[in-house]
Amino acid sequence: MGKATTVSSKRFIVGNWKCSKNLDQAQAWLTSFAQDFRPQPELQVIIAPPTIWLVPLARQLQDLSLAGVHLAAQDVSPFPRGSYTGAIAADMLTGSADYAIIGHGERRRYFRETSQDAVNKVSEAVDAGIKPIICVDTASAMSQLVPLGDLDCEQLVIAYCPVEAMSYREAEKKETVEEAVRFIGQIHPARPIIYGGAITPDNARDYAAIPGLSGLFVGQASLDAAAFVAICAAVAG
Numbered sequence: 019m020g021k022a023t024t025v026s027s028k029r030f031i032v033g034n035w036k037c038s039k040n041l042d043q044a045q046a047w048l049t050s051f052a053q054d055f056r057p058q059p060e061l062q063v064i065i066a067p068p069t070i071w072l073v074p075l076a077r078q079l080q081d082l083s084l085a086g087v088h089l090a091a092q093d094v095s096p097f098p099r100g101s102y103t104g105a106i107a108a109d110m111l112t113g114s115a116d117y118a119i120i121g122h123g124e125r126r127r128y129f130r131e132t133s134q135d136a137v138n139k140v141s142e143a144v145d146a147g148i149k150p151i152i153c154v155d156t157a158s159a160m161s162q163l164v165p166l167g168d169l170d171c172e173q174l175v176i177a178y179c180p181v182e183a184m185s186y187r188e189a190e191k192k193e194t195v196e197e198a199v200r201f202i203g204q205i206h207p208a209r210p211i212i213y214g215g216a217i218t219p220d221n222a223r224d225y226a227a228i229p230g231l232s233g234l235f236v237g238q239a240s241l242d243a244a245a246f247v248a249i250c251a252a253v254a255g
């Protein structure tokens with residue numbers, strides 16, 4: 019895989035369920051989403067359920083044959099297969115997840131993950147053919163961004179998720195997001211950048227229109243299938 023040279027015209031919308039939903043709820047969500055979602059060319063919808071539901075949801079998704087809808091793991095091991103109790107190696111995701119979220123602010127904060135852990139995870143994901151969605155939590159987080167420059171991965175997505183927006187449930191000001199996107203884009207010119215933090219069906223259209231942004235990363239509002247369909251429609255434009 020070589021380095022990308024231009025930002026692709028793809029739009030991304032990621033629904034991160036975090037630690038929510040049992041299997042019945044997860045499958046009911048997908049059934050309801052499939053009834054109302056209208057696929058759009060260039061729109062990549064990525065659903066990140068708890069890892070334990072990836073395999074049954076991948077089967078359900080295959081039966082539904084929804085165009086442009088993918089699954090992501092919310093995390094991946096920084097190690098290959100081996101004696102790492104509790105870990106899930108990136109190549110174990112093959113066949114169920116196409117993407118993996120890596121370095122989410124909540125992983126950094128509650129699980130003490132470092133930027134080096136994130137880089138190792140990205141490297142494992144890339145080797146396994148899983149596309150990384152790497153999260154950075156502040157616009158000026160050079161330590162999170164710079165090591166990514168050495169990675170040879172064409173399909174990396176950068177998710178800008180300011181911690182305050184997630185903690186206080188208030189989206190960051192659009193001008194500040196735009197500045198952050200410009201800053202990140204200078205360090206990683208050809209990477210799609212998405213924004214996450216208190217996105218709702220009401221503000222999605224405004225945020226999706228921020229110049230330089232390739233999509234949205236949604237937590238709480240993705241738990242409701244109808245709200246997520248509305249956000250997908252807003253991102254598709």
Ligand SMILES: O=C(CO)COP(=O)(O)O
Binds near residue numbers: 034122214235237239
């Ligand atoms: O963490 C996020 C995306 O992964 C954002 O979460 P909220 O949309 O709940 O603020």
